[in-house]
Amino acid sequence: MAATATLPSLGRNRRPKKWSNPLTYVLALAVAAVSIAPVVYVVLGGFRTTGQIAAHPAGLPHPWVWGTYANVLTQPTFWHELLNSLLIAVVTTLGVMVFGVCAAFVLARYQFRGREGLYTYFTLGLLFPAAAAILPLYLLLRDLSLANTYFGVIIPQVAFQLPITIVILRPFLAAFPAELEDAALIDGSDKLGFFWRILLPLSRPALVTVAVLAFVASWNSFLLPLLVLQDDSMQTLPLGVQNFSAEHSQDTAGVLAFTSLAMMPALLFFSFAERQIVGGLQGAVKG
Known part of the structure; x- marks a missing residue:
């Protein structure tokens, strides 16, 4: 009887599965x-x-x-522009990661006067569109003899990517408990040793996230290379797409093939690092 009496109660305790709204x-x-x-x-x-x-x-x-893609792949101009885009994107990504993680580490793990004001200054960069500063930026690069150089594109791209990089990395680095740092200091490690040996390996998802965002943004950049890179031998793939479209305006299939090949490296890079990106953004939100 006791076992029988418990059966209805078990049935009442079961909760029906809730399905998400089909909308x-x-x-x-x-x-x-x-x-x-x-x-x-x-x-x-x-x-x-x-x-x-x-x-x-x-x-x-x-x-x-298959001949349309083959015609694009056999053009030396395509490969030259691909190497230019790859060079600029890789150096930009490395610069964003190095400067971004160093700034985020200081803002996350050090206590000093004006820290929050400095962090707010970086976050305000998210509200500042790069296109609004493109003309004075070009004049500044010209006066610094950086026009028509790779660094004339790389340095501004690193600067424009630093705000989102710091916004993602700072809460991620701040989320690590202070006990972990104290244990490292007791073992004889200093601040830089803790940063290099412990924080960086544990921050891999966040680092991959900012790396992918910086790489894709640099790869797809059009306006800045258009104004800075005047030499045809230094142009990137987005500029190559424009030139190819103008020269082969009647060849719609060729333009589509060139465009798809130009966007494929960034798309593949983003797809391979998708899981790391999700983990890095989740860590930033939790922090």
């Missing part, structure tokens, strides 16, 4: 479709001919044409 999934699928559809269209358009695109703009490749 949430509909909105998520709609956002995903709007984001992915243009990329898919550009990539598939490179496997078609211009005549096929004109006849059926929304059609699938039939038959698949």
Whole structure:
């Protein structure tokens, strides 16, 4: 009887599973479709001919044409612009990571007068659009003899990426308990040793996050390289897309192929580091 009496109570304690609102999934699928559809269209358009695109703009490749991508890949200009973009993006990413993590470490682990004001100063950089300062920035780079140089693009890009980098890294580094630092100091490590041997390895998700954001932003940068890099041999892929589109305005398939190849490295880099990005942003929010 006692066992029988407990059965209804067990049934009453069971809670029905709650399913999310179907509208949430509909909105998520709609956002995903709007984001992915243009990329898919550009990539598939490179496997078609211009005549096929004109006849059926929304059609699938039939038959698949591989020569369009092959023509782009055999052009020396494409590879030269790819190397320029890669050089600028890698150096920019390294500069953002080095200066950003050093500034975030000081703002997170040191106590000094004006610390919060300095942090607020960095965060205000998020409200300052780079396009608004492009003309005075170009005049400054010209006066410093940095116009038409790689560093004329790299240094401003590092500066514009520092605010978001510090905003992500500071709470992540501040979230580590003080006991961990005290234990390191007891073991004979100093502040820099604690930073180098403990904080940096544990901050890998946040570092990967800021690295990907800096790399993608540098890779897709158009306005700054357009004004600074006047020499054709120094131009990047976004500028190459514009030049290719102007020179081959009648070759729609070729333009789509060139565009898809230009965006592919940043897209692949972002996809491979997706899990680390999520972890880094979660750590920043929790901090």
